[in-house]
Amino acid sequence: MPSVFVQGRPVDSYPRLAPEARRGQVRRITEVGEEVLHKPCRDVTEFGPDLAALIDDMFLTMYVAEGAGLAANQVGVDLRLFVYDCPDDDGVRHVGHIVNPVLEAPTAGRRLNDEGEGCLSVPGAVMAVARPDRAVVRGQDRDGSPVVVEGTGYFARCLAHETDHTNGYIYLDRLSKREKKDALRQMADRRDEVFARRAANIAALSA
Template sequence: MAILPITIYGDKILRVHTKPVPEVDDSLIETIQNMFTTMRKANGIGLAANQVGLNKKLFIVDVSPVEGYEKYKPVVMINPEILYQSDELTVMEEGCLSLPDLRADIERSEKIKVRYMNTDENVVEIEADDLFARVILHEYDHLIGKMIPDRVTEDLRKVLQKDLIKIMNREVDIDYPITQKS
């Protein structure tokens, strides 16, 4: 499996509403396998297709490396739709492979319901909570062009501005491949 370069904050593909996936074919399966390889190399627990430069409405999640979530299976969500988000909100620190070395407290719904197509082209509906729900919502944000800076207060965004500029200029110390500055 190939390790794909990850797109970094400032790349236009991260700001688009991704296009639905019409069908699952061998090429898409290979892409998904490469996404899992890439995500694991970068020590991530979620990765959206546009984070590897693809305008596709799909993401992967694997929270099993996190203590307490070992029983969770990796999941591929194609053309996901968020059907429900609870009014109960929690704040947790989040990071993002497209924002290396940047972390921020983000408020999200504690529980969600999501519908998606799996790699067998079956439509699935699941309920998720806690970290699993948070990662799904984070990755879903990518599919609609949103990132961590869009979820923080204006004051915090100003504080993060220097770090965001460094990231855009590829002034980051990471051990996974990233796209070149365009």
């Protein structure tokens, strides 16, 4: 089996950072409570250089924040779009972007994985969230061409998590009140540490 899939297709090799990141600029990541994270995003209707530049910025921002995925509203842009660079449970790497993503409803009887999940917009918190062990997302690429990406295990979790973002949900919305309070407490305790690491990564990039 190939060790890397880009836009859902196997490739022989791929650089450690997606090429888009070299063209991008780091953007500020929005945090839980900011309005743009808590309402459905708009469909992307214009495919062109502005969209391509946003994708470049999102890749670089994701890497600086040490994330596996990042949605456009996490950089304050109200559009249905996310980028990802994420392994599945077999160690296969998946890299790409999806515009106007739609998550297929899971087939009956899919196994649920109840594993730890974090979010760059809830810095420092990790909570167990039940997600199906397989996900299929349909959408478009930066040029408007159709794309279908399928994932299992941790990558399925990433696809579901990022599609949730485009629909105005964060993973805290899937938790009980008590669990949500616990997550926000974790964030308060660890936020400074997370931001220091991001700052160090930005400094290392510009060195």
